[in-house]
Amino acid sequence: DGGITQSPKYLFRKEGQNVTLSCEQNLNHDAMYWYRQDPGQGLRLIYYSQIVNDFQKGDIAEGYSVSREKKESFPLTVTSAQKNPTAFYLCASRKESTDTQYFGPGTRLTVL
Amino acid sequence: EDQVTQSPEALRLQEGESSSLNCSYTVSGLRGLFWYRQDPGKGPEFLFTLYSAGEEKEKERLKATLTKKESFLHITAPKPEDSATYLCAVQAGGGSNYKLTFGKGTLLTVNP
Numbered sequence: 001d002g003g004i005t006q007s008p009k010y011l012f013r014k015e016g017q018n019v020t021l022s023c024e025q026n027l028n029h030d031a032m033y034w035y036r037q038d039p040g041q042g043l044r045l046i047y048y049s050q051i052v053n054d055f056q057k058g059d060i061a062e063g064y065s066v067s068r069e070k071k072e073s074f075p076l077t078v079t080s081a082q083k084n085p086t087a088f089y090l091c092a093s094r095k096e097s098t099d100t101q102y103f104g105p106g107t108r109l110t111v112l
Numbered sequence: 113e114d115q116v117t118q119s120p121e122a123l124r125l126q127e128g129e130s131s132s133l134n135c136s137y138t139v140s141g142l143r144g145l146f147w148y149r150q151d152p153g154k155g156p157e158f159l160f161t162l163y164s165a166g167e168e169k170e171k172e173r174l175k176a177t178l179t180k181k182e183s184f185l186h187i188t189a190p191k192p193e194d195s196a197t198y199l200c201a202v203q204a205g206g207g208s209n210y211k212l213t214f215g216k217g218t219l220l221t222v223n224p
Binding site for chain 2: 004006031033040041042043044045048058090094098099100101102103104105106108
């Protein structure tokens, strides 16, 4: 089955640590996205990548970094510079013919 | 700036009681309007894409419609398994990032 996988499902981090969230897709989509979801707020765009080896900042990129070395993979690193990292993180990829974004199951990050 | 407002924030229905969810939007040239369903602790599941005013799409008990200022998600004879948060998002035309702007969602509860 084609789809998007994210790992881990739950992640706990101590203050001052960097952590990396994994996102893999086998849908053969060029574009991939990272969103953050907080209670009572809409999804907010962190970073996106339209093609391998290229990525752009979204609306709330401060304290985050990404890489796009392979079409299938778009990992997100939450750095110690992110002031309030506890949230639900969602990865998506876009089907070019319909512009529809399909989401992974999410990673819940908690800072202890 | 693109904006999406969903109403009501929460809706409680009895099984079989039909109703509608509203998504009002302002966007600089609509490229597409998207509806998603999200269950607790999971990633959004794609439901519909609407591209132009007057367009309608149906799937089981759900029907989405679009005007130049808003979209409605009509739920006919809902069942308890329709309980979820329903998200609306818009994509502006122009540019190349295909960014989605999300509303905060409507939490639907269907009681048996």
